[in-house]
Amino acid sequence: MELLVHILTTAAATLLDVAPIAAILFGFQFLVIRKRPPDMGKIAIGFAYVLAGLTLFLVGLEMALFPIGETMARQLTAPEFIHATAGPSYKGQWQEYYWVYAFAAAIGFATTIAEPSLIAVGIKAEKVSGGAVSARGLRIAVAVGVAVGVALGAYRIVSGTSLALYIMAGYVIVIAQTFRASKTIIPLAYDSGGVTTSTVTVPVVTALGLGLASTIPGRSPLLDGFGLIAFASVFPIIAVLGFATLSDWWIQYRMIKKEPVDEDIVDHNLDIREERKR
Amino acid sequence: MMTSLRHLVLFFSGSLRDLMPVILVIAFFQLFVLRQPFPNLAEVLTGLVLVVIGLSFFIRGLNLGLFPLGEAMAEAFARKGSLTALLGFSFCLGFGTTVAEPALIAVVAEAAQVAGSAGHIDDTPEALKSYAFNLRMTVALSVGVALVLGVFRILKGWPIHYLIVGGYGLVVVLTTVAPPEIVGIAYDSGGVTTSTITVPLVTALGVGLASTIRGRNPMVDGFGLIAFASLMPMIFVLVFGMVV
Numbered sequence: 001m002e003l004l005v006h007i008l009t010t011a012a013a014t015l016l017d018v019a020p021i022a023a024i025l026f027g028f029q030f031l032v033i034r035k036r037p038p039d040m041g042k043i044a045i046g047f048a049y050v051l052a053g054l055t056l057f058l059v060g061l062e063m064a065l066f067p068i069g070e071t072m073a074r075q076l077t078a079p080e081f082i083h084a085t086a087g088p089s090y091k092g093q094w095q096e097y098y099w100v101y102a103f104a105a106a107i108g109f110a111t112t113i114a115e116p117s118l119i120a121v122g123i124k125a126e127k128v129s130g131g132a133v134s135a136r137g138l139r140i141a142v143a144v145g146v147a148v149g150v151a152l153g154a155y156r157i158v159s160g161t162s163l164a165l166y167i168m169a170g171y172v173i174v175i176a177q178t179f180r181a182s183k184t185i186i187p188l189a190y191d192s193g194g195v196t197t198s199t200v201t202v203p204v205v206t207a208l209g210l211g212l213a214s215t216i217p218g219r220s221p222l223l224d225g226f227g228l229i230a231f232a233s234v235f236p237i238i239a240v241l242g243f244a245t246l247s248d249w250w251i252q253y254r255m256i257k258k259e260p261v262d263e264d265i266v267d268h269n270l271d272i273r274e275e276r277k278r
Numbered sequence: 279m280m281t282s283l284r285h286l287v288l289f290f291s292g293s294l295r296d297l298m299p300v301i302l303v304i305a306f307f308q309l310f311v312l313r314q315p316f317p318n319l320a321e322v323l324t325g326l327v328l329v330v331i332g333l334s335f336f337i338r339g340l341n342l343g344l345f346p347l348g349e350a351m352a353e354a355f356a357r358k359g360s361l362t363a364l365l366g367f368s369f370c371l372g373f374g375t376t377v378a379e380p381a382l383i384a385v386v387a388e389a390a391q392v393a394g395s396a397g398h399i400d401d402t403p404e405a406l407k408s409y410a411f412n413l414r415m416t417v418a419l420s421v422g423v424a425l426v427l428g429v430f431r432i433l434k435g436w437p438i439h440y441l442i443v444g445g446y447g448l449v450v451v452l453t454t455v456a457p458p459e460i461v462g463i464a465y466d467s468g469g470v471t472t473s474t475i476t477v478p479l480v481t482a483l484g485v486g487l488a489s490t491i492r493g494r495n496p497m498v499d500g501f502g503l504i505a506f507a508s509l510m511p512m513i514f515v516l517v518f519g520m521v522v
Contacts, residue, residue, distance in 0.1 A: 223459065
């Protein structure tokens with residue numbers, strides 16, 4: 001009974017979130033385009049699926065993941081867990097927080113794999129690229145990026161170093177990689193920075209940041225708790241560009257050694273090189 | 279009966295696989311690192327079942343509804359050939375989907391507290407409220423502008439990296455002159471704007487436009503709208519922090 005109430009209130013909230021989007025879509029559809037889209041019925045059914053799916057997804061996350069993830073983040077960052085023997089004013093060394101970094105990386109990876117908007121972009125990218133970019137490969141690359149980013153972000157909160165420095169360094173790396181990467185992957189890589197941080201990742205990662213910032217003496221949750229999301233948006237770009245460059249190198253290396261290579265991949269690679277010459 | 283059961287299992291197994299990492303990570307840390315039993319195991323399991331069903335439905339809805347609608351609208355706008363209508367739509371989509379975003383509302387409330395305790399604004403409820411409202415409007419405006427710019431880029435076929443690299447350069451420069459309290463919020467605001475429904479719609483719009491317009495490659499030109507929508511709020515919020 002309680003569950004049903006929870007589902008219904010979440011459904012109402014989701015509906016309210018979607019209302020402005022629906023209003024804009026239908027407003028432009030009927031007032032500006034003035035033509036019914038093909039398969040209106042199918043689209044309506046699709047929207048119903050999206051609403052129902054998102055509702056159940058959110059209710060489920062609130063029951064299964066968020067409470068336990070948040071408790072876990074608090075417990076792992078609690079002083080009693082990290083240095084059990086020392087007094088309350090003991091600040092601790094950054095190395096003592098190894099479980100925090102491990103948790104940050106693992107949960108960053110895992111929640112990114114479950115992120116619905118990244119699944120959507122993956123499906124689209126695989127279809128548009130004709131299979132050259134695999135949805136699974138893209139999602140794993142992005143998840144690795146988030147894992148590294150969130151772990152590094154946790155280290156930043158522990159060590160108290162400047163957020164801007166890390167993020168600016170991240171951007172400098174992205175800019176350098178952009179000049180080496182093939183033109184086809186760049187837009188997708190930039191996009192993957194934005195899609196990682198939504199429904200699943202943000203609440204858990206935010207809880208981790210706030211937990212850390214409120215446990216460590218001298219950190220303010222308001223000032224230092226922010227910024228993990230920024231880490232989780234920059235590092236996937238680096239990871240996707242890095243994986244793309246590595247796979248290009250790997251194909252070239254195999255071609256030099258005259259090993260038989262999958263022809264589609266070679267074609268894709270030749271296209272890229274011709275593009276670079278132009 | 280058997281075949282429909284198999285379809286159902288296939289339908290849900292993909293989502294279960296997507297959720298496996300989360301389940302494993304949580305179980306490992308709970309049982310081996312924190313060495314604690316699961317609190318209310320029944321509720322957690324029910325929640326997991328709901329998450330699996332929800333994710334499967336969502337992905338089905340993507341392919342049935344959100345992707346086709348985004349593409350159909352992109353095609354219709356391209357056929358109609360009215361630049362104003364397309365850019366107007368892009369702005370409304372960006373502004374409208376962001377302004378009511380719950381994650382954004384939460385972030386701006388915290389941001390107002392930060393500004394209040396730092397003494398940038400008066401620490402009164404009214405001042406905090408108006409600061410939060412202005413910040414929210416700034417972010418929503420920035421996403422609208424971002425989509426207009428992004429769609430315009432697709433139409434013109436400009437290479438994305440000059441714009442994005444230029445944007446990052448601007449963020450780096452602004453970071454050094456903006457008040458330090460706003461920097462963390464500005465960086466995070468880029469991440470909270472792109473919600474689960476907006477991303478598929480905007481992606482389908484970009485790819486649809488790039489596949490309809492002659493001479494555009496959907497892979498090179500179609501992606502990138504999300505990137506603009508996460509970059510622009512950072513710039514706008516940093517400027518907001520300097521002005522207010």
